[in-house]
Amino acid sequence: MVIGLIIVEGFSVVNVGYRLAAQSLAPAAVADCRCALDWVMRNAQQYNFDPEKIILSGFSAGGHLAMTTALLTPDVGFDSFCEGDEELNVAAIVNWYGVTDVKDLLEGANVHDYALEWMGNQSDRLEIGERVSPINYVHSQLPPIFTVHGDADLSVPYNHAVRFHEALNQANVPNQLLTIPGGGHGEFSYSENLNIYENIESFLRKYDLFNCKDSAISSQLTAINNE
Numbered sequence: 001m002v003i004g005l006i007i008v009e010g011f012s013v014v015n016v017g018y019r020l021a022a023q024s025l026a027p028a029a030v031a032d033c034r035c036a037l038d039w040v041m042r043n044a045q046q047y048n049f050d051p052e053k054i055i056l057s058g059f060s061a062g063g064h065l066a067m068t069t070a071l072l073t074p075d076v077g078f079d080s081f082c083e084g085d086e087e088l089n090v091a092a093i094v095n096w097y098g099v100t101d102v103k104d105l106l107e108g109a110n111v112h113d114y115a116l117e118w119m120g121n122q123s124d125r126l127e128i129g130e131r132v133s134p135i136n137y138v139h140s141q142l143p144p145i146f147t148v149h150g151d152a153d154l155s156v157p158y159n160h161a162v163r164f165h166e167a168l169n170q171a172n173v174p175n176q177l178l179t180i181p182g183g184g185h186g187e188f189s190y191s192e193n194l195n196i197y198e199n200i201e202s203f204l205r206k207y208d209l210f211n212c213k214d215s216a217i218s219s220q221l222t223a224i225n226n227e
Contacts, residue, residue, distance in 0.1 A: 012049055014040055018065065025120040026102075027132050029061075031078040033069040034088065038079070041086035053209055054090045059186060060156065063098020063147075067134035070143065076131060092209055094200055095147045097156050097185060100164040103129035110157050135160075138167045144174040146203045148196050150183020176203050 018032035037056070044051045056066040070090045072078060079088075099105065105115035106129050119125035130136055145168060149161035158179075165177040178199050180192055188196065204210050 012047065016065075021114075021118045021120070025122060026118045026125075026128050027078055029065060029118075030068045030072070030132050031081060033065045034072065034079050035082040037069050037088050037090070038082040038084045038086050041088065042084045051089075052091060055092045055094060055204070055209060056090050057094035057096070058098065059096040060098060063095040064100070064102075064132075064134065065098075066093055067095055067098055067100065067145075068132055071134050071137040073137075090143050092143050092204060092207060093145045094204075095145060097149045097153055097161070098134075098147075099156050100133065100135045100160040102133045104133075104157070104160070105129075112155070114155075135164050135167055138164075138171050138173065140171045140173065142168070142171070142173045144203070144207050146176050146178070146200055148178045148180065148199075150180040150185065150188070152182050153185045155185040174207075 014036070016033055016036040018029040018036075020029070037054075040049060040054065041051055043049070056070050058064070058066040069088070070093050099115075102115060103126055104110050105112045106119060106126060115129075119128060122128060147161050147165065149156070149158055151158045161177055161179075165175060168175040176199070178196060180188055180196075183192065201210060
C-alpha cells in the first residue's frame with residue numbers, strides 16, 4: 001500500500017541502510033542516518049529531489065532514527081564522518097511507534113533487551129542514551145511531526161509517544177499523535193492502516209507536502225488490497 005501511494009504522489013524515495021548493533025554499537029546508526037541525509041542534500045539536484053520538501057519516516061527503530069536524524073544538530077558530535085557540511089533541514093517527520101527516550105529503556109521499569117544490546121558494555125551508555133533521545137531536542141523551530149502509536153505496544157512504551165506529544169505541544173511545534181486503541185507494535189488491521197494513511201495525508205497536506213489535489217489514499221489502498 002505504501003509503494004502504491006508513493007507512485008501516485010510522485011515521491012522520490014531514499015531507503016537508508018544503517019549499522020545494526022551486531023555491526024557497531026550506538027550511536028553508529030544515528031551517525032549513519034545523519035550522513036544519509038547529508039548525502040540527500042548534496043545530491044538533490046542530480047536526482048531531482050526537492051530539498052525544501054524532505055520528509056523523514058520510519059517504523060519502530062526507523063521511527064526513532066527519523067526523529068534523531070531531523071532533530072539532532074552538528075554540535076551533538078555525530079556528523080564528523082559525513083562527507084559534506086550541508087545544513088540538514090527537513091520539512092516533516094512521520095514517526096511510526098519509535099522510541100523517544102532511549103535512556104528510559106536502559107534502566108528502571110521500562111528496560112528492554114534491544115536497547116541494552118544496542119549500547120553494549122559502553123561505560124557511558126546512559127549518557128549516549130540521553131544524546132540519542134529525541135525528547136531531549138524539542139524546541140519551537142522543529143518541523144511538523146506526525147506520530148502513530150498503539151496504546152498496547154509492549155516493545156516501545158506508549159507513554160513515549162504521549163510524553164513526546166506533550167513536549168511538542170508545550171514548545172508549540174505542529175504535531176499530531178494518532179493513537180491506535182489496543183494496537184501493539186505495528187501489525188495494524190487494514191481499517192486501522194487506512195485510517196492512519198488518511199490522517200498522514202491530511203497532516204502533510206496542511207504543509208503543502210502532497211502533490212495530488214484529490215485524496216488518493218482510499219482508492220490506492222483498495223486497489224492494492226484487491227490485487
